Structure formats: structure tokens, C-alpha cells
Amino acid sequence: MNALIYKFHLGGDGPTVAIKDSINIAGMKTCGGSAALANVAPAEKNADVVDALLRDGWQIVAKSNMHELAYGMTGINEWSGTPVNPQDPARIPGGSSSGSASAVGAGLVDMAIGSDTGGSIRVPAACCGVIGMKPTFGRVSRIGVYPEYTTLDCVGPFTRTVPMLIKAMASIASAFDLSAAEKPQQVAHIGLVVTDSDALISDAIQTAFNTTGWQGEPIHLDDMKASFDAGLTVINAETWKAFGYLTGSGKLGADVEKRLTLAGDTTPQAMALAEAIRLKITANINRALEKYDALVLPTLPQLPPTLDDIRTGVSVIAMSSLVRPFNLSGHPALTIPVPIAGMSLKAGLQLVGRKGEDEKLCALALHLEQTLQQLQ
Numbered sequence: 446m447n448a449l450i451y452k453f454h455l456g457g458d459g460p461t462v463a464i465k466d467s468i469n470i471a472g473m474k475t476c477g478g479s480a481a482l483a484n485v486a487p488a489e490k491n492a493d494v495v496d497a498l499l500r501d502g503w504q505i506v507a508k509s510n511m512h513e514l515a516y517g518m519t520g521i522n523e524w525s526g527t528p529v530n531p532q533d534p535a536r537i538p539g540g541s542s543s544g545s546a547s548a549v550g551a552g553l554v555d556m557a558i559g560s561d562t563g564g565s566i567r568v569p570a571a572c573c574g575v576i577g578m579k580p581t582f583g584r585v586s587r588i589g590v591y592p593e594y595t596t597l598d599c600v601g602p603f604t605r606t607v608p609m610l611i612k613a614m615a616s617i618a619s620a621f622d623l624s625a626a627e628k629p630q631q632v633a634h635i636g637l638v639v640t641d642s643d644a645l646i647s648d649a650i651q652t653a654f655n656t657t658g659w660q661g662e663p664i665h666l667d668d669m670k671a672s673f674d675a676g677l678t679v680i681n682a683e684t685w686k687a688f689g690y691l692t693g694s695g696k697l698g699a700d701v702e703k704r705l706t707l708a709g710d711t712t713p714q715a716m717a718l719a720e721a722i723r724l725k726i727t728a729n730i731n732r733a734l735e736k737y738d739a740l741v742l743p744t745l746p747q748l749p750p751t752l753d754d755i756r757t758g759v760s761v762i763a764m765s766s767l768v769r770p771f772n773l774s775g776h777p778a779l780t781i782p783v784p785i786a787g788m789s790l791k792a793g794l795q796l797v798g799r800k801g802e803d804e805k806l807c808a809l810a811l812h813l814e815q816t817l818q819q820l821q
Contacts, residue, residue, distance in 0.1 A: 447526030448538075448547035449507040449554075457502030460555035460609065463509040463548045466525075467560055468492045468600070469589040470508070477591055478511040478541075480524045481696035492589025494558060494600050494617050501616040509557055510544030513701045514688050515591070515598075516680075517541055518568055518761045521752070523698055532574040532790050536749045539569030539764070542603070546573040549603040556613050560590060562598040563680050564768035567780040570603055571744035571793025574782045576610050576810070577603045581800050582775035585617050592687030597679060597772040607781070607811040618803060625804035630812040635661040636733050638742035640669075640767055645785055646743045649792040653783035654741055656816040661741070664733060672726035672770035675719035677762075679773065681708035682716055719773075727774040734776075734799045739809055742767055744780040744793030767795065777803045781810050783817065 449463055455470070456462075464470060467477050469488035476482045491499070498505060510528050512520050520543025521527045528547035530538045538547045542559025546569035549557050559566045561579040570577025578601045585600045592598070602613035611626045637654065640647070654661060685708040691697055692706050733740060746767055750759050771778045777798045782791035794813070798806035 447510055448528040448544040448551065450510050450525055450544065452507045455505040456499045457504060459502040459504055460612070461504045461506045462498055463507040463545060463554045463557040464495060464505060465542050465545050465557070465559045466508045466511050467515050467591040468494065468558060470495055470505070473508065475591060477515065478513045478522050478525050479691075479697065481691045481694055488589070490589060493586035495589070497617050503556075503616065506554060507548070509542070509548055509559070512540030512543055513698050514684065514705075515541040515560060515562060515565055516684050516688075516701050516705065518564070518764050519755055520569055521755060527752075530573055530749070532572070535751045535753070537572060537752055537755060537761070539572030539749060541565040543569050545603050546570050546575055546577065549573070549605060550575045555604070556609055557603040558600060558617070559603060560598050560600050561772065562595065563676055563772050564765040566601050566603065567744050567768045567778060567793065567795065568764055571780045571782070572749040574791045575603055575605055576607060576779065576781050577601065578610060578614070578779035579771070579777065580614070580618055580803050581777040584619055584777070584801070584803055586619070592683065594686065595683055597676065597683065599772075607807065607814045610779070611807050611811070614803060614807060622804050626807040627811065628808050630808045631658060633657070633659040633738040633809060634736070635659050636664040636737035636740045637661045638666050638740050639663050640742050640746060642743045642746040642767075643748070645788075646746060646748070646792050649783050649785045650741065650743050650794050652786070653794050653813065653817060656820060657813055658816070664740075666733060666740070667729050668722060668726045669770050671722045672773050673766050675722035676769040676773040678711060678715050678719040682711040685709045685711065723773050726770055730771070730774050730776055730797070739806060740797040742795050742797070744768060744795040748790060771797055776800055777806050779806055779810055781813060
């Protein structure tokens, strides 16, 4: 399936885990899905997140594949192979944590660790029909994760069930309160963010929400488009800072070579504007979450495109339009699969919570999962 690039065994006899190939495991190369890093020296130490899992007895059994340098939304990788989307092999797996989502969706592992800079956990999770969580920025240590410097990226888990997600967060997130993450959430006040999503996606989100018994009302979240653009500016500048030296080596994939070269032209003025927009969208989301327990919106505005779509030049940049703003703001966000009427594919319902209240977000997701199961 190309989801797992190599297999091994570390740790105890707990649930099985795959680790994205941008995260260090001692004695192994961290190649970031790129031929340009194929000859790097093996990591000397585990990333903090790896040590945390080992301490809690998880079985780390593989490195998972990814979009090259974690710099793309499709998950297509001509060097290390493209993971198969377990929901529909004709569709892209999503990026950049493509292998992590694919492996969990296919049942190859119980849990996988990925990273999310501009939707790189939530997008592939939604594509592959699994749960994926981007914690509050800084809640999970990024020591030993590439790129070393970032103001956007978060390490987080993929699972097939919310209880497994909670178990993973309890291992990797600082001071995670397990009892709070399992607290019943029959009563909640939710802001239903209005988006320009396809009708079948919007209907799936609304139908799933209607099962919860929660109170909800439509809201318009200002500056979403501006924050999407600002998020692109920041990720371009920070990826250039980390990997710009690889351009011109002849070892990068054509798409990454082109986009990374262009990223090198990001101006200080563009970054200043992006930082101003970061302040605005953060304030807007904080203000909304003073009134609501969480926000609900689609993870993806449309169904994931097919591999053939990508080959014919279909743009995927809009795939991250509803997820990237929450990287810029730093709020915790997760995606959970919900049924689409008349289709075997599932849509991703995105829950966004207050900073530092990752446990509350998990508890809300648990309630949603339980109510959906009662209808099956």
C-alpha cells in the first residue's frame, strides 16, 4: 500500500503505532519522504513524542510515508510511493501525513502519529475516513520533529475510534486530563460555521450534528479567506527556511522544487501582513469560543479529488481552506468521519475548541461518535 515505508518493533505490547517519517527514531534515518534526504545520518535520539509512547507501552512498528518534505496536500510521492486511500483507491490519500492516515484507515496499525502545519493531519484523515487531531499549538512536544522551527506545526494522532484518540493524547500531550476527555457532553452550545462547501458535504455535517442533541446556531467567522492566504505565506517562508537549501539539487520532486523555489521569494512585507492577520483571526476565533463550547464546520469543502484529477492539473490548494486558519491561530482542531447520504465515502466533520482545552474537544468528539453509532 506504500503507507508504511519500513517495519520494525520498539516498545511494549500495547496498541500498534506508525510514526511519520518527519519524526526522529534513534538509529533510523528521517528522510521526510524525499530523495534529497535519503543519505542523512540516522537520528541520534528519539523525538520526545516517540519516548512518550514507549514509556506508556505502545508498540511502534513502522515509519509511515508522507508527501515530500511535508509540503503538499495530495500525498502523492513519486520517490517513496503514494499510499492508497482505503476509502477509495482512485482518490488521493491527502497530505502531508498520507501514510499515517492510510495505515490507520486500512487497519495496518491501531494509531499513527503525524504532523499538521496547514491541515496535514486533518486533510488526509478526512480523505481516508479516519479521525485525526491537531492539538493546541505547543501542547505536544516537537523536539525531534522536522522542521525544527515552526509557528504552525503540531504533532498529533490518527485513530479509528475516539477512545483510542483519547488514549493517544493521554500519552503524548502535556498534563492531559483523561477524566476531562471522557466527561459526558450531552449538553453543548456549538457555533456552526457557515462555509461555501458542496451541498453533499454541508448536508452530511448538519445531519451528523443533528444526532448530538446539542444546541447550535449558524455563525460567520470573519477573515477565514485572509487567514488561509496568510497561513500559506507563513508556511512558505518557514519551509524555505528549513529546506530551501535543497533546491537545485536535482533530488526534489518537480512539484516541491517549483513551489519551494517560489517560496524563497516571500517578502518581509508579506510576512508582516500575515502576522497581522494571524492576530485578527486568533481574536475572532477566541471571541466566538467565548460564546460557544466549540465550532463545527467541514474539514474539506468537497470530496477529495481523484489521482487522475491531479494528473490532469486539478488544483488542490482549496482543500486546506477550512483547516489552515486554525494552524495560524493555534487552536486545537480534530476531524471525525460522518456519513454522506447515498455514498460509501465519509465526510470529515471538523471540531475546533478553545486553546488548551484539547480534553473538552476529545469529549465532544466522543459524544458525537457515540450518537452516530446509535443510529447504525
